[in-house]
Amino acid sequence: MFSADLLVNALVAGLLLGGFYAAVTVGVSVSFGILDIVNIAHPAFVILGSYIAYIANAQFGLDPVLVGILALPAFYILGGATYQIYYMSFEKRGQEALRGLAFFFGLLFITEVGLILVFGVDYRYVSAPYIDQSFSLGIIHLPMRMLVPCLFSLLMLICLQLYLTRTFIGRAIMAVAQDQLALRLMAADPIRIKRIAFAISIATASLAGAFLIIIQPVEPSVGREYIGRVFAICVLGGLGSLPGTLIGAMLLGIVESFTATFYGPSWAPAVSFGLLLLTLAFRPAGLLGR
C-alpha cells in the first residue's frame, strides 16, 4: 500500500503546496507577528487577488502572475487605507481586542458576500499555457500549475526577507514591534511605519491570490478554508519570522498532502484547523519560537 512512488509524490506535492501556502501566510506573519494586528480578513484579500487575476485573464488573456504583479500598487494602497481605518477606529482607542476582530470579520464576510453577488458561486479558473503541463524527474511528478506558484512564492519571500533585513524602512518595521519609543527617537513615525508594513502585507495577497487561482479553481467561500491554514502556519512557524513561516507552511503542506493521499480529500479542512487547535493547546509559541 505504501509504495515509494506514492510516498515520494505525496511528499513533493506537499512541499510545492507548502511553498504556496507560505506566500498566502507571509502577509499575516507580518501583520500579526510584527504589528500584532489580527487580520483574519487576509484570505479575503487573497481571494480578491484571485478574482482580479481571473478577470484580467478572461478579458485580456494576461498571465495571472503578471496580473498579480501589476495589481501590487492597488493592493498596497488598499492595505494602507485599511490600516488607517483600523488605527483611527480601534488601535488609537485601545479597542482592538473586541472591535478590531469584529471589524476584520465583517470585512471578510462583506468580501465573500460581495463576490457571490457579482460572480455567483461558480468556480472560476484561469488559463495559461503552462497550467496543464507537467514534467517528471524519475518517479517524481511535477505539475507546472504547482511548480510555478511555488517558485514565485519563494522568490517573493526572499525579496521580502531582504527588504525587511537590509533596508531602513524594513528594519524599522522589524523594530516597531519591539520598541516604538526608540523608533520615535530615530525620527521615524511608528504609525507610518506600521501603515507601510500593513500595506505590504496586503500587497502580498495580490500575488498570493494569483498563485491560488493557478493552483485551483476559486469560488467566494474558498477564503475561509485558508483562515485556519494561515494561522496554523503562523503559530507553527513562529510569528514574525519569515523562515519560520516557510518551514511551518511546508510542514502543513506535507501533512495535508499525506492526509489527502491516504485518507481522502474530505478530511483536508480538518487537518489544518485540527493542527492549529493542537498547537495552540500545547505549544502556542510555535515550534521555532521567536
Add this chain to the structure above:
Amino acid sequence: MTVRWWTFLVVAAAVAALTFLGARAVDNDYLFFAGYTVLQFVVLATAWNILGGYCGYVNFGTAAFFAIGAYTTVFFHKTYPLPIPVLLVLAAVIGALVGLGTGYLTLRLRGAFFSIATLALAVVLQTLVVNWNYVGGSRGAYVIRPNEIAVIGSYIQYLFLIMLGLTVVSLTVARAVERSWLGYGFATIRDDELAAEASGVPTLKLKLIATAVSGAIMGMAGAPFPYYIGYLEPASAFGLPYAVNSIAMPMIGGTTTWVGPLIGALLLGTLQQVATVTISSAVNLLLVGLLLVGFVIIAPNGIVGLVQPWLRRSKGKKPHGG
C-alpha cells in the same frame, strides 16, 4: 429599586405568554415561522454576548455550538426520538462541555488565539459531521416534523413556544449574570485582564464559566432546529450567517448589557426577514456585514450606547444594581 431575577423571570414569561396568545389570535402560520427565526437570533445573540460582550472574548464559532444542538436532535431522532425539552437539556450539557473543553485548551492564551480557535472548532466539527454517515453526512438528514402536538395543536406553534421559553431563559440568565458579582468579574476581564488578576479575580475560572454558559445556551437554540426546518445538512447547520449574526446583533444593539443583543436581534432579525423576502438573501447578508462594520467603527457601543447618555441625563446618575 432593584428588580430581582425571579421577578424579571415572571414578567418576561408573562410577556412571552401574551405574545404567544396574540400570535395565535392572528393565526397566520408565517408569523410563527418568522417569529421562530427572530427569537432564535435573540437567544444566539444573548448567548454570544455573555462571553463576547461581557468578557471581551470573541467567539467566531457560534455555528459549531448551534450545530451541536441540532445534530444531537438528529442523532436521537434516528436512535430513539425524545421530547424536545429533554433534547434541550442534552444539547445544553454537550454545548457546555464543548465550550469548557475549547476554553480550557485556549483561554490561557490571548483573546485573539481563543477567537481563532473557535473558528477552527467550527470547521473541525463540520468536517467530522460531514464524514459521519449516521447523521446523514454531507447528504443531510430528514427530520419529519409531526403535524400536531397535544394541548397546543399546531406543531409550529409548539416550536415557537419553545423558542419563546428559551428567549425568556436566556435573557433572565444574561441579566442575572450581568448584575451579579460574576458580572463585575466579567467586566474586569474585558477592561483589563492583568489588573483583574491583580485584584484577585480568578480570570480563567470566570472565562470558563462564561464559555460554558454561552455554549450551553447556543446548543439549546439549535436543538429544535431540525424539527423546524425538516431537512438538516451541514452547510446550513454550520452556516456563516449564524456566526455573523450572533456577532453583529450584539455589536449593533450594544454589548455591555442584556438589552443590547435583544434590541439588535429584534431589529436585525426582522430586517432580514423582510429583506430575504423582498430583495434576496445574499443582499440581506451583505447588509448585515455592512451594518456590522459601520457600527463597529462609528458607534462602538451600539444602540444602547447611543441612547444611554440621554437616559443618564434624564434620570440622574444610573446606579449599578447589586
Add this chain to the structure above:
Amino acid sequence: MAADLLQVQGLGKRFGGFVALDGIDFSVAQGERVGLIGPNGSGKSTLVNCLCGTLVNETGSVHFDGRDLRGLIAHERTRLGLARSFQLPRPFASMTVADNLRVPILYTVNARHGGKHVAAGEIADRCGELLSLVGLAGRAHDYPRDLTQVDMRKLELARAMASEPKLLIADEAMAGLSHSEVTDIVALLIRLNERGITVVLIEHIMRAVMSFSQRLVVLVSGRKIADGSPQDVIRDAEVERAYLGQ
C-alpha cells in the same frame, strides 16, 4: 531573620537573551517600610511582576508569609495578601470609581473568608472610606476617563488597598503628583503601615523615599547593589556612581 513576610532568593528573569533580573536576594520583615530605587530599566517593575505572578521567574524562589509562591498565579497571590499598584494606572474603564474598588473587595476579601464576609451594604461604605483615604472623596460615581492622571494614580493605590493586603507594593504611585500631594500619600502609606500593613515603595522621588523608608534597596541593571538604612545607602560609593551621580 525568622519572621520575614517576604523572602526573595536568587530571583532571575530573562527575556530572550536579555537578563532583566540576575539573582536577586532580599527580604522584607513584617511591618517594615522598604524603599526600592534604581534607574529606569534596572528591573524594578520586572521584579514586582515576578513577585506578584504577572511574570514567571526562571530561577530563584519567592516565599510569602511562609509559603512558596511557585506555581501560584496572580490572583492567588493577591488573595494571600500580596497586593500591588501598577506603575501606569490600569483602571477598569467601564465601571465607576467606586465599582473599581468593589472588585477587590468582592474577589479578594470575600473570597479569603469563603464568601460573604463583607455584606453588600457595607461594601459601599468601604469604598467611600478608601476613597476618602486617598483624597478622592465625592468622585465615587465618576468614571476613570473623567479623572486626571494624578487622580488615577490615587485610584490605583486605593484599589490595591481595597484587597486588604498584608504587603502592599506601590509601584511609582507618586509620579506627577504635586509637592503637597506627595506628602499626603507618604503620610497615608505611613498610616497604613501603622495599621500593620507592610509597604514596599518603589519610587524615583528621593524626598518621598527618604522620608518613608526604614530600609532602602537599590537595583541597577538587574542586580541589587545596596541594601541597608537610607542614610548608609545614599552614601555608598557604588550607589552614587550608578544612580545618584547621574
